[in-house]
Amino acid sequence: MGFWKSLFNTSGAASASQPTASAGVIAEAKGISENTRIFFSVDRTIDLYELEELCDAVGWSRRPIRKVRKAIQHSFLVITMWEQKGTRKRLVGFSRATSDHAFNATIWDVVVHPDLQGKGLGKALMKQLIKKLRNEDISNVTLFADPEVVEFYKQIGFMPDPEGIKGMFWYPE
Numbered sequence: 001m002g003f004w005k006s007l008f009n010t011s012g013a014a015s016a017s018q019p020t021a022s023a024g025v026i027a028e029a030k031g032i033s034e035n036t037r038i039f040f041s042v043d044r045t046i047d048l049y050e051l052e053e054l055c056d057a058v059g060w061s062r063r064p065i066r067k068v069r070k071a072i073q074h075s076f077l078v079i080t081m082w083e084q085k086g087t088r089k090r091l092v093g094f095s096r097a098t099s100d101h102a103f104n105a106t107i108w109d110v111v112v113h114p115d116l117q118g119k120g121l122g123k124a125l126m127k128q129l130i131k132k133l134r135n136e137d138i139s140n141v142t143l144f145a146d147p148e149v150v151e152f153y154k155q156i157g158f159m160p161d162p163e164g165i166k167g168m169f170w171y172p173e
Helices: 002-008 048-057 067-073 123-137 147-153
Strands: 038-041 076-086 090-101 104-112 140-141
Touching: 002 140, 048 067, 067 140, 076 123, 090 123, 104 123
Parallel strands: 104 140
Antiparallel strands: 038 076, 076 090, 090 104
């Protein structure tokens, strides 16, 4: 529950878009070399082909670039995570959320490059995303998780609906 408590205490929160040691640069990641810097950005201007490569690396199905662009443009919040070694910068994480701008947000498309999984970066990315949502006074945060990542989300405080409400879906035939 400490993860969620830290997110509800929003006093003195710094912007995730600024790559500073206090907020945007991840200092606590395990196994990251000293000459490597990992930082967050909320800038939506990203190379969609680089994002596609990241999604390919984790085995996601390809999606039309025009739809990915539209999804990003219409998202309430987008946070990317970057690895910088010298002058080389590479997209290593991505997440986004949609929202009603008042009460609710849903997290989508959380991805961390397989080379960097297991180092605390996914948790750090989620913490940034939720902190930004909390700073916007969004208190109901939901997500949809594939079965193989349910435990990851449970470890950071997500749970199946405590009221037992089941999500429902409509798909075109």
